[in-house]
Amino acid sequence: MSVFVDKDTRLLVQGITGRDGSFHAKQMIEYGTNVVAGVTPGKGGQTFEGSVPVFNTVEEAVKATGANTSVIYVPPPFAADAMMEAAASGVKLVVCITEGVPVIDMLRVRPYVIAQGARLVGPNCPGLITPGQAKVGIIPGRICTPGHVGVVSRSGTLTYEVVYHLTRAGLGQSTCVGIGGDPINGTGFIDALEAFENDPETKVVAMMGEIGGTDEQDAAAFIKERMTKPVVGFIAGQTAPPGRRMGHAGAIISGSSGTAAEKIEAFEKAGMGVARRPIDFVDLVRERLA
Amino acid sequence: MNIHEYQAKDVLRRYGVPIPPGEVATTPEQAEAIARRIGKPVMVKAQVHVGGRGKAGGVKYCPTPEAAREKAEAILGMDIKGLTVEKVLVTDAAEIGTEAYVGIIIDRATKKPVFMVSAAGGIDIEEVAATTPEKIKYHPVDAVYGLQPFEAQQLGFFLYQDAKQARAAAKIMQQLYKAFAENGCSLAEINPLVTTPEGEVIALDAKMSIDDNELERRADLEALRDESSEAPSEVEARKANLTFIKLDGNVGCVVNGAGLAMATMDLVKYYGGEPANFLDIGGSSNPEKVVNALRIITADENVKAILFNIFGGITRTDDVANGIVTATKQNPLKVPIVIRLTGTNEEIAVKILEEHGFVALTDMDEAVKKAVELATQSQGAEGGK
Numbered sequence: 001m002s003v004f005v006d007k008d009t010r011l012l013v014q015g016i017t018g019r020d021g022s023f024h025a026k027q028m029i030e031y032g033t034n035v036v037a038g039v040t041p042g043k044g045g046q047t048f049e050g051s052v053p054v055f056n057t058v059e060e061a062v063k064a065t066g067a068n069t070s071v072i073y074v075p076p077p078f079a080a081d082a083m084m085e086a087a088a089s090g091v092k093l094v095v096c097i098t099e100g101v102p103v104i105d106m107l108r109v110r111p112y113v114i115a116q117g118a119r120l121v122g123p124n125c126p127g128l129i130t131p132g133q134a135k136v137g138i139i140p141g142r143i144c145t146p147g148h149v150g151v152v153s154r155s156g157t158l159t160y161e162v163v164y165h166l167t168r169a170g171l172g173q174s175t176c177v178g179i180g181g182d183p184i185n186g187t188g189f190i191d192a193l194e195a196f197e198n199d200p201e202t203k204v205v206a207m208m209g210e211i212g213g214t215d216e217q218d219a220a221a222f223i224k225e226r227m228t229k230p231v232v233g234f235i236a237g238q239t240a241p242p243g244r245r246m247g248h249a250g251a252i253i254s255g256s257s258g259t260a261a262e263k264i265e266a267f268e269k270a271g272m273g274v275a276r277r278p279i280d281f282v283d284l285v286r287e288r289l290a
Numbered sequence: 291m292n293i294h295e296y297q298a299k300d301v302l303r304r305y306g307v308p309i310p311p312g313e314v315a316t317t318p319e320q321a322e323a324i325a326r327r328i329g330k331p332v333m334v335k336a337q338v339h340v341g342g343r344g345k346a347g348g349v350k351y352c353p354t355p356e357a358a359r360e361k362a363e364a365i366l367g368m369d370i371k372g373l374t375v376e377k378v379l380v381t382d383a384a385e386i387g388t389e390a391y392v393g394i395i396i397d398r399a400t401k402k403p404v405f406m407v408s409a410a411g412g413i414d415i416e417e418v419a420a421t422t423p424e425k426i427k428y429h430p431v432d433a434v435y436g437l438q439p440f441e442a443q444q445l446g447f448f449l450y451q452d453a454k455q456a457r458a459a460a461k462i463m464q465q466l467y468k469a470f471a472e473n474g475c476s477l478a479e480i481n482p483l484v485t486t487p488e489g490e491v492i493a494l495d496a497k498m499s500i501d502d503n504e505l506e507r508r509a510d511l512e513a514l515r516d517e518s519s520e521a522p523s524e525v526e527a528r529k530a531n532l533t534f535i536k537l538d539g540n541v542g543c544v545v546n547g548a549g550l551a552m553a554t555m556d557l558v559k560y561y562g563g564e565p566a567n568f569l570d571i572g573g574s575s576n577p578e579k580v581v582n583a584l585r586i587i588t589a590d591e592n593v594k595a596i597l598f599n600i601f602g603g604i605t606r607t608d609d610v611a612n613g614i615v616t617a618t619k620q621n622p623l624k625v626p627i628v629i630r631l632t633g634t635n636e637e638i639a640v641k642i643l644e645e646h647g648f649v650a651l652t653d654m655d656e657a658v659k660k661a662v663e664l665a666t667q668s669q670g671a672e673g674g675k
Contacts, residue, residue, distance in 0.1 A: 102474055102501055104504065107434075111434055143633070154549065158550040181549075215399075234553075239558070249479055277560060
């Protein structure tokens with residue numbers, strides 16, 4: 001078991017002939033992910049790497065191949081449409097790697113994807129990996145190893161850093177979920193935590209947050225009230241200076257609650273382990289697995 | 291990207307929001323001329339991208355055009371929270387009955403644009419939010435449908451008992467929302483929204499922030515950028531596609547990814563050092579980016595050691611290594627450098643670096659400790675001179 005992606009994932013790559021899309025499609029195939037189709041409008045009928053059929057539309061691709069998950073590598077101006085197209089075509093999990101999607105676009109994409117009954121991860125995220133089964137996105141496969149630690153994070157390379165330490169210490173992962181840091185995204189901390197709580201393979205969760213917003217505090221409240229599995233947390237940005245804030249709206253809506261100190265306090269109150277450094281995850285996770 | 295009050299007002303005027311006449315001036319003489327044109331007492335207001343202008347003395351009432359010139363002379367060139375005032379807005383000094391607050395922000399929690407309105411507006415609105423939150427009405431908007439007239443009316447009547455004023459405010463809410471949505475804003479704010487002695491409702495101050503991701507497709511919004519209001523090093527970094535924020539410490543940091551960059555700064559502090567900056571070279575890095583990053587960092591005289599922390603995913607560590615070699619050939623370093631890299635093409639990167647006499651580390655903690663140590667040593671050596 002695992003969450004969101006596994007050996008039954010039938011992956012479609014939107015933007016498969018582009019620079020990033022083709023590079024990462026190859027990496028995902030090499031990792032053993034079942035990549036069943038690619039989509040690039042105007043390039044339908046071609047074959048990618050001699051084995052993956054390319055279609056003009058997601059609808060055609062899903063009909064022909066039974067794809068159930070899509071990963072998106074299209075440029076920002078087209079990303080909103082690509083997410084909606086995937087959801088409209090019956091794909092159940094839509095993962096958008098693209099960075100720089102305007103937030104105004106996401107205000108309509110998010111409700112649309114939810115209304116189609118699909119799950120969205122991202123945008124501006126590294127994607128997901130269930131070690132040994134499927135890699136959907138850009139998380140480097142060789143730093144991961146199968147195991148019982150669920151990983152969820154707002155950041156990309158910081159996730160790699162933590163996973164790298166875990167793997168070196170022999171602490172494998174059930175699934176790593178990079179939710180991305182954009183203000184309007186699909187899957188949040190709580191969605192991922194709930195999935196880990198329900199996943200028999202996951203025994204402990206490692207969570208990496210950042211300063212800004214109240215997502216981590218909300219997650220801490222969820223952990224306290226609803227989770228039986230232990231969670232270890234980290235907040236990046238403890239030394240970040242307070243930004244020069246324009247206007248009052250940000251302060252009114254979040255009070256003082258964007259700071260690392262406040263988030264760490266919320267973690268502690270929820271009974272979570274708090275990693276001060278990325279490497280601290282190793283001991284904190286190991287204690288909770290024992 | 292933040293835009294100035296006068297720019298936000300120009301945008302809102304196009305959407306029909308009632309705003310007193312005003313123009314921007316860069317010299318005291320211009321300010322006087324504008325005041326003369328307005329023909330009434332004016333306010334002279336510093337145009338800087340920071341809150342608290344009024345409390346810093348950057349907003350003054352001027353009963354005559356001569357006073358406008360004098361006050362403009364005092365305000366232009368003034369330093370407000372580290373920013374130099376280059377422009378002032380000279381605007382009709384409306385008489386104020388009541389002051390209300392109206393703001394819209396993208397809310398991470400509800401994943402919607404949220405209206406916040408309060409009859410207790412003005413410069414102390416944050417205090418109101420903290421001590422008497424019931425005086426603020428929060429209203430999330432379903433962005434698919436936009437702000438409906440009945441919603442705007444609810445907000446209007448929350449502010450004003452007088453039906454005429456409530457309806458006028460409702461109209462302003464809809465205009466503000468439209469301006470927010472059509473210009474890719476992450477924030478739009480009118481504070482204060484005032485009633486005049488004649489009973490009119492008008493916007494006396496406005497702020498807008500545009501989502502950076504919107505600027506790519508909106509040259510008209512990008513044109514509102516005022517580079518003079520940003521730190522020169524930050525402007526240079528943006529042009530090189532780097533995210534850079536200058537800080538006060540002495541360990542210069544070059545990292546890929548914002549989360550790891552912040553975690554690196556935290557670790558510098560953890561081991562007793564102070565980061566000199568936040569610098570994210572981003573995902574698909576090429577050697578050129580690294581060259582630019584090093585130029586920006588070494589321009590800061592406070593930097594006593596440079597720390598690279600690269601975890602290669604999309605970023606190829608050999609690109610970074612090549613960038614370091616190229617940059618240091620062009621401009622030999624005057625301070626020690628500590629390089630940590632791991633991930634994509636690590637073996638090639640280590641080989642490149644070693645061939646050029648650099649040491650490559652793979653452990654983040656070890657690298658940070660070393661960089662802090664070196665920075666402290668060279669700081670100490672200088673102090674002893």
